[in-house]
Amino acid sequence: MIKRICSTFLTAAARRWPEDLRDEMLAEWRAELHATPGNARRLRYAASLAASRPHREPAVVVRPGRNFAHAVLSLVLIAGLPMLYLQLALGWTTFRSDDTITWQAWVGAGSIVAAVVLGIICAGVTTGVTQLIRPAFVPLWTFGLMFAVFTAWPLLEGFSLNRSHVGDGFRWALSAGVLCALAGRVRRAPLSWGIVATAALVSYWSAVTRFDPYGMEVFFGGEFLPAYLFVLVTAVSIHVAVFLLVYANLLIRRHRATQAQVVTPPVAA
Amino acid sequence: MNTELRMTVPVARVLAALVADPTGDHYGMALMQSSELPSGTLYPILARLTEAGWLEKRWEEIDPSVAGRPARAYYRLTPAALPIARQRLAELHEQTRTAPAHTVAKEATA
Known part of the structure; x- marks a missing residue:
């Protein structure tokens, strides 16, 4: 259950990253999640990524x-x-x-x-x-x-x-x-x-x-x-x-x- | 390398963690602990620093099927970025050390 929730969070987070970085970041996060001990820490790790602001270039802020x-x-x-x-x-x-x-x-x-x-x-x-x-x-x-x-x-x-x-x-x-x-x-x-x-x-x-x-x-x-x-x-x-x-x-x-x-x-x- | 880095407090924390062991390979979880930043704050900073040429990112060379786990990504300051990072951190330290607390707080939120 926790694994599935974390996976959903990571996928949602990756969708908000630039397309060329998406797969790479997802692979990196999954590897880190795999190495993270404890369900609570895993959940916090994935949730924080899912709740963060979308990654974007610093110059592209005026919209x-x-x-x-x-x-x-x-x-x-x-x-x-x-x-x-x-x-x-x-x-x-x-x-x-x-x-x-x-x-x-x-x-x-x-x-x-x-x-x-x-x-x-x-x-x-x-x-x-x-x-x-x-x-x-x-x-x-x-x-x-x-x-x-x-x-x-x-x-x-x-x-x-x-x-x-x-x-x-x-x-x-x-x-x-x-x-x-x-x-x-x-x-x-x-x-x-x-x-x-x-x-x-x-x-x-x-x-x-x-x-x-x-x-x-x-x-x-x-x-x-x-x-x-x-x-x-x-x-x-x-x-x-x-x-x-x-x-x-x-x-x-x-x-x-x-x-x-x-x-x-x-x-x- | 883009030297016009927006030195936010979280960026300074990440740089401080990297400068503390400039030749070491740092992975995300370790940087989260040393910078005391959550993953949602850390990774956008790492991405920006990498895009700006301050960091080099490499993948762990393992066979995931043999190791029984996926390969992790490691970050390290580039040789060109190391002295600049040290200088920026020193400048920031100087600003926060000499300026009255309320002035720094005001500048930091400007």
Whole structure:
């Protein structure tokens, strides 16, 4: 299974390399993978290649058409996926019973993992966004857009504006956006991603403004902690925040990784 | 050889690993460990350095069916690139040593 996943990752990575190098790089990676001990390290090796930016010549970086297309795609993904998910999530979050509580918890946990994966994929296909929008503005682009769509959605469906919901959404977007901007400024990856994880929780608390398991204790023998963890894991606002935070932070970090440079004067050979 | 190399921090790490053992053959996994870069960052850098004439790449001369494994690719700094790599690393070291931290950080992200 792991071997097959790694092979798929390597093949996907090779497809993004220039055609004349493709077979050679694939052979090299397969040889390295063969010599790598442990499934986890193999998986990390292959996944890193699959998630990396396509190899290209340094001079060929200005492609306004591609960057504009990425920005449009980014807009569609940021606005569309969360709203689609919110509609779908109504099907499994609007009821609770002893029979469903276990699988709902698993679906909630799975949704968080799916949000991370989706964030990685979406960031991978819209790397040109940071060529049009400064990385510092990516949190505003991401959460501002989401807030605008979230606010406008009821109006489009013919409902009137609910000020309470707008306030909740604003606090959610503001807290997530600010912490996302902070995470983007931190260079150390573990700390940066730690802030992202914190931001997902803080944005939730900013919106709900209270620690309340909403009566879920009845499903967990009256215990507060598992009930509250269940509420957190199944909170769709956390799922959406995770998706957007991973997406935005990856865009910022990738841009910095490729742009950070110290220009040194040419020296004759 | 193209000497106008964009000296990014990851490139400097790779060069430092290669300069540390200039006559040795370095394969990808070893360079990942010594440069502390993930494979997705390392290989594009190796490809750029090879295209620019800084590295020579050769394949291990083994019979895969006898060895029971595929041949690996090795990288080594070219003789012409070695003194330039050393000079660039020294310049970079000097910049980061003498400039205030915030200035270097600002330059690095410019």
